[in-house]
Amino acid sequence: DAKTTQPPSMDCAEGRAANLPCNHSTISGNEYVYWYRQIHSQGPQYIIHGLKNNETNEMASLIITEDRKSSTLILPHATLRDTAVYYCIVSPTDSWGKLQFGAGTQVVVTP
Amino acid sequence: NAGVTQTPKFQVLKTGQSMTLQCAQDMNHEYMSWYRQDPGMGLRLIHYSVGAGITDQGEVPNGYNVSRSTTEDFPLRLLSAAPSQTSVYFCASSLGLAVSYEQYFGPGTRLTVT
Numbered sequence: 540d541a542k543t544t545q546p547p548s549m550d551c552a553e554g555r556a557a558n559l560p561c562n563h564s565t566i567s568g569n570e571y572v573y574w575y576r577q578i579h580s581q582g583p584q585y586i587i588h589g590l591k592n593n594e595t596n597e598m599a600s601l602i603i604t605e606d607r608k609s610s611t612l613i614l615p616h617a618t619l620r621d622t623a624v625y626y627c628i629v630s631p632t633d634s635w636g637k638l639q640f641g642a643g644t645q646v647v648v649t650p
Numbered sequence: 651n652a653g654v655t656q657t658p659k660f661q662v663l664k665t666g667q668s669m670t671l672q673c674a675q676d677m678n679h680e681y682m683s684w685y686r687q688d689p690g691m692g693l694r695l696i697h698y699s700v701g702a703g704i705t706d707q708g709e710v711p712n713g714y715n716v717s718r719s720t721t722e723d724f725p726l727r728l729l730s731a732a733p734s735q736t737s738v739y740f741c742a743s744s745l746g747l748a749v750s751y752e753q754y755f756g757p758g759t760r761l762t763v764t
Contacts, residue, residue, distance in 0.1 A: 582755030
């Protein structure tokens with residue numbers, strides 16, 4: 540039973556912002572929202588995580604709705620190197636770091 | 651820091667053979683884990699360890715054994731390889747036991763069982 544729902548694929552123009560949606564309507568109060576990405580044939584790479592508040596780091600911004608049932612990962616200026624599969628994961632604080640990956644969203648950044 | 655390293659990068663086994671996939675990290679991370687990724691799918695947790703001498707099963711543990719004698723190393727053993735174990739295997743580590751610590755993944759081992 541998937542905890543998150545993501546579109547299977549999306550395209551983005553180089554230099555534009557990429558907005559990746561994620562639905563997690565059954566999220567519990569003690570669950571974080573995590574985003575990882577996996578560039579072809581490489582290990583996943585952590586992007587960002589959040590609990591309730593919006594978060595920003597050097598890679599991306601995470602916007603979580605007030606009811607926490609959905610979130611959006613924003614890549615502010617997509618580059619060709621951002622082409623990857625992006626995984627949205629919800630995980631409880633007492634899960635000992637066990638991440639449950641879904642199928643993710645294949646993002647293709649085009650010139 | 652080398653981060654998380656995995657050896658070998660590629661391996662071909664015959665059904666019934668055994669082997670050990672190696673994973674090491676030099677970041678003094680307490681938490682380490684093994685995932686497998688089948689074609690077109692997300693990663694699934696095999697086993698994890700919250701510190702030296704402590705291991706536990708993940709989502710798909712059958713056919714795999716692990717042990718953690720040191721903080722740095724977390725090998726994954728296949729006792730009798732089966733074609734269903736053909737996959738890409740990733741090792742990961744994180745600093746602490748709280749889920750809010752990001753996990754660092756190795757480059758993967760691509761295993762084919764014929």
